[in-house]
Amino acid sequence: MNTHSADSIEVTVNGEVRVLRADMNVADLVERTWGRAVAVARNGEVISRAAWAATPVEPGDEIEIVRPIQGG
Amino acid sequence: MTEANGLIQPNDSDAHDTWRLGDLDLHSRVILGSARYPSTQVMLDALSAAGTQLVTMAIRRVDPKATGGENLYELLTDRGYLVLPNTAGCFTAQEAVLTAELAREALGTSLLKLEVIADEETLLPDPIETVAAAAELVKRGFQVLPYTNDDPVIAQRLEDVGCIAVMPLAAPIGSGLGIRNPHNFELIVSRASVPVIVDAGLGTASDVALAFELGCDAVLLNTAVAQARDAVRMARAVRHAAISGREAFLAGRMPKRFYADASSPMEGRIGARNAAWP
Numbered sequence: 611m612n613t614h615s616a617d618s619i620e621v622t623v624n625g626e627v628r629v630l631r632a633d634m635n636v637a638d639l640v641e642r643t644w645g646r647a648v649a650v651a652r653n654g655e656v657i658s659r660a661a662w663a664a665t666p667v668e669p670g671d672e673i674e675i676v677r678p679i680q681g682g
Numbered sequence: 683m684t685e686a687n688g689l690i691q692p693n694d695s696d697a698h699d700t701w702r703l704g705d706l707d708l709h710s711r712v713i714l715g716s717a718r719y720p721s722t723q724v725m726l727d728a729l730s731a732a733g734t735q736l737v738t739m740a741i742r743r744v745d746p747k748a749t750g751g752e753n754l755y756e757l758l759t760d761r762g763y764l765v766l767p768n769t770a771g772c773f774t775a776q777e778a779v780l781t782a783e784l785a786r787e788a789l790g791t792s793l794l795k796l797e798v799i800a801d802e803e804t805l806l807p808d809p810i811e812t813v814a815a816a817a818e819l820v821k822r823g824f825q826v827l828p829y830t831n832d833d834p835v836i837a838q839r840l841e842d843v844g845c846i847a848v849m850p851l852a853a854p855i856g857s858g859l860g861i862r863n864p865h866n867f868e869l870i871v872s873r874a875s876v877p878v879i880v881d882a883g884l885g886t887a888s889d890v891a892l893a894f895e896l897g898c899d900a901v902l903l904n905t906a907v908a909q910a911r912d913a914v915r916m917a918r919a920v921r922h923a924a925i926s927g928r929e930a931f932l933a934g935r936m937p938k939r940f941y942a943d944a945s946s947p948m949e950g951r952i953g954a955r956n957a958a959w960p
Contacts, residue, residue, distance in 0.1 A: 624743040647755045648744065649788035656783040674743065676784050678755045680725075681740025681770050682715030682855070682882075682904030 619669040630667060637662035640675055648677045699928065701899050703736075703877055704793065704825040704846040706764070710735045711894070711924050713766065713879065714917070715904025716754060724913050729763065732907065732917035737763045738795055740770045741785045755789070766827070768795035773808070775815035782819055794819060795849070795881075795902075796828040805855040809836045813843060820844035829881050832862070834869040837878075847876050849902065852893070853883025856905045860889035864896055871897035886916070887923035894927025895935070 619632045623639070630639070636650055636657050650657045651674040657665050667673070700707045713736045719725035729737060737758055758765055767785035772778040778798045786792055798815055800808040807830050819826050825846045830836050832850040840848050850870055853859035860883065861867060871878050877899035884890055884903050893901050903920060910916035 647753075647788045649741075649784040651780060651784055654780060656780075656787050658787060674780075674784070676741050676781075677744050677788060678739040678765065678767060678785070679742045680715075680717040680719075680754055681738055681768055682717050682902075 619667065621667055621669065621671040621673055623673045624675060634667045635663055636665040636667060636673075639667055639673065648675060650675050699932075701877055703827075703900075706793075708735050708900075711900040711928060712890075712920055713738065713900060713902040714907060715902070716758070717904055718908040719913055720908075722754070722757070725908070726757070726761070727914045728907055728917035729758075730917075731914045731921065733921045734917075735764055736766050738766045738768050738902065738904070739789075740768055741781050741788065764793075765789055765791065766793050766795050767791070768829075769797045769815075770799075772798050772815075773800070773811075774798065775811045775818065778811070778815040779818055779822075782815075782824060783822070786824065792823055792825050794824045794826055796826050796845075807831055807851070809833065812836075813839050816840055816845050817843040827879065832866040832870070834866060834873060837870045838873060841874060841876050845876065847879050847899075848874060849879045849881035851882040852880050852889065853885075855882045857883050858885030858906055859883050860885050861892055861896070864892065867893070867896045867898060887919040890920050890923040891927035891930070894924060895930050897931055 617632050618629050620627055620629055636652065640648060640650055640662060650662065652665065653672055700709050701711065710733050712732045712734050714729055714732055714734045715738045716725060719728065739755065755765060767789055769778040769781040772781055775798060778796060782794050785794060796812060796816055796819065798808050798811040799805050809831060812828050812830060816826050816828050820843055827847045827849055828840045828845050829849045829851065830840060837848045837850060848870065850867065852861040879900040879902055880893040880898050881902040884901060884906050886906060890901050901924065907913050907916050907920060
């Protein structure tokens with residue numbers, strides 16, 4: 611992402627504001643992540659893996675992408 | 683019991699001493715956390731030495747800059763461990779419910795260690811938020827294992843809302859202080875009809891043995907094993923302690939007495955009034 615144009619949108623991913631292509635869906639966003647055990651919430655609602663590709667990323671969205679890590 | 687490689691192997695009767703957790707039948711009564719080990723290999727060796735089947739993991743944001751690397755979850759599941767996700771770090775029922783939903787989606791399990799803490803200093807459970815979150819999660823189809831205080835009343839409330847187990851703390855998380863109020867555990871055990879799992883604060887093998895002697899069904903440890911000087915050896919000690927404590931509980935301990943009660947008979951002792959001395 612270089613400049614903020616009409617083709618780009620601002621969303622919050624894991625607490626950080628990011629500028630993304632306007633035509634992105636959740637699958638595009640998560641695609642290059644980490645292992646099979648990843649989950650996504652959009653605006654406080656979990657998006658099932660099956661629905662990622664059909665779920666657009668819209669301006670102002672708050673996206674959380676999580677995975678399991680070491681814990682007690 | 684048979685000895686092999688210095689390890690006590692459970693015999694057939696021990697293998698049949700399984701316990702039911704939701705829809706699982708488990709033979710290991712030791713649940714371990716996956717954090718704070720000196721290395722991944724030490725963790726894997728410790729899990730194996732403890733004979734554990736169920737391992738806890740936390741749910742956290744992915745780091746967008748991370749390159750992937752070693753995937754602990756795959757490492758564990760590929761070796762046949764069941765992963766129990768937790769909601770560690772949540773302060774409200776709302777945070778815990780979203781974390782739980784993400785955990786279920788990520789790991790494909792409805793098992794959940796519910797943890798809603800009150801503050802960062804004590805990490806003590808917030809009982810009000812915990813009961814609220816548990817009720818909501820049960821409605822949403824989760825199998826909830828709530829981390830809770832060693833409070834018999836809260837334990838009962840958690841069972842009433844449909845939790846599949848209760849997990850009272852021995853002492854604050856990571857404190858290693860052992861069971862601070864054994865009587866509360868006896869009260870919880872005597873009234874619970876779901877498994878009682880001692881979670882948090884256990885420090886060493888004798889703490890584990892005591893948990894089972896009090897009638898608890900399982901223990902959950904992390905720091906006690908991971909931060910021992912020799913984590914693998916402590917894992918083995920914990921496994922033995924679990925067997926010992928459970929066996930002692932099943933055997934039924936003798937009643938306690940205030941005064942001594944001679945083991946050797948008092949009848950038939952010799953007379954020595956006229957013996958030469960020195």
